[in-house]
Amino acid sequence: MSYDIVIRGGEVVDPSQGFRQICDVAVSNGKITAVENGIDCSQARTVIDARGQLVTPGLIDLHVHVYPHSPLGLDPDSLCAAGGVTTMLDTGTAGSYNFDAFRRDVIDRARTQVFGLVNLSCVGLACGILGELLDRRYADPDGVVATIERNRDVAVGVKIRATANIIGDGEQGWANLNDAIKAARDSNTWLMVHIGDSPMPIPELVEALSPGDCITHCFRASSRPILDDKGKVFEAVRAAAERGVIFDVGHGFGSFNWDVAQAALDDGFEPTTISTDLHTMNINGPVYDMPTTMSKFLSLGLPLERVVEMSTTRPAQILNKADDLGTLKVGTVADIAVLERLTGDFVLSDSNQQTRPASEILVAATTVRRGEIVPGGGGRRMVQLAD
Numbered sequence: 001m002s003y004d005i006v007i008r009g010g011e012v013v014d015p016s017q018g019f020r021q022i023c024d025v026a027v028s029n030g031k032i033t034a035v036e037n038g039i040d041c042s043q044a045r046t047v048i049d050a051r052g053q054l055v056t057p058g059l060i061d062l063h064v065h066v067y068p069h070s071p072l073g074l075d076p077d078s079l080c081a082a083g084g085v086t087t088m089l090d091t092g093t094a095g096s097y098n099f100d101a102f103r104r105d106v107i108d109r110a111r112t113q114v115f116g117l118v119n120l121s122c123v124g125l126a127c128g129i130l131g132e133l134l135d136r137r138y139a140d141p142d143g144v145v146a147t148i149e150r151n152r153d154v155a156v157g158v159k160i161r162a163t164a165n166i167i168g169d170g171e172q173g174w175a176n177l178n179d180a181i182k183a184a185r186d187s188n189t190w191l192m193v194h195i196g197d198s199p200m201p202i203p204e205l206v207e208a209l210s211p212g213d214c215i216t217h218c219f220r221a222s223s224r225p226i227l228d229d230k231g232k233v234f235e236a237v238r239a240a241a242e243r244g245v246i247f248d249v250g251h252g253f254g255s256f257n258w259d260v261a262q263a264a265l266d267d268g269f270e271p272t273t274i275s276t277d278l279h280t281m282n283i284n285g286p287v288y289d290m291p292t293t294m295s296k297f298l299s300l301g302l303p304l305e306r307v308v309e310m311s312t313t314r315p316a317q318i319l320n321k322a323d324d325l326g327t328l329k330v331g332t333v334a335d336i337a338v339l340e341r342l343t344g345d346f347v348l349s350d351s352n353q354q355t356r357p358a359s360e361i362l363v364a365a366t367t368v369r370r371g372e373i374v375p376g377g378g379g380r381r382m383v384q385l386a387d
């Protein structure tokens, strides 16, 4: 047998190569070995019939919670198959005190590729509902740097949740934010800042960030949105995006609002990356999975190639893994999502119980991780949405 798997006749969309056409994809020894027409299926151990479906690089979710020693933590491997997500970034569920346990119990065991951001709070989100940085003694910038040094291969940056009732208001909020920025600079990594009812105005917050740092929950409706009083994107936000600050969706159960997203897109402002912020409290709605979140951006009018790019190529670049991840180039790791495009009458909900009709949704049909099919797809969960 020449091939372990041939994915036959799907519409291959690979923004890393500007490639979109119907063809076959062959996989051997965990690598992509051919992307072309007329691959001999008789030479394959397994043939996946992808006719009528999309074939993309394995999706990369830049915002999840998969450390189960927090009430928020999900199992990464079930998310992988259910959502076509072969690489995910845990965003600060663990801090300096528990990141090594997170690595030992989850990152090193998971079939899915898991990277992590280290929370500025030493305990991460072990009891995040109490506000992990309301007590300044929990802020541990030096511990973050040491944790990243010990785990360079998987700990790729720093996380802070900049909401006043999580990190404190006024001076305390700034002190925590500045500690997080310092930890990112001292570890030579980057900082992801969650925005909500933030202690500081968004223009001041983004001006404190450097290229490569990231705002997540960028389309959240809150007292501190990325929009000004007239519903236009703040000039400082636009300028930050232009100098390389990343604006990530991080849908979550409170952080994606149709009106904010629509206003930003109408104002010519697109997110850099699409991500879910999946955790135990939103997986059964309104988030469900990565393809559902991508479908929301299709319904907002973004072209398919762009939506796939925001969910593959761009997060791979942010993780500094674009040579091997988020691409279907021959010779790279065989992480592949086969997505079904369902057409019909669907209802998609944001985080504020506002619904919108959609005529098309994406569903993870088959997921290949390192050249092997991962059992379990996301179709059933999506069918619930079709009501």
Ligand SMILES: [Zn+2]
Residues within 6 Å of the ligand: 063, 064, 065, 091, 252, 277
């Ligand atoms: Zn989160």
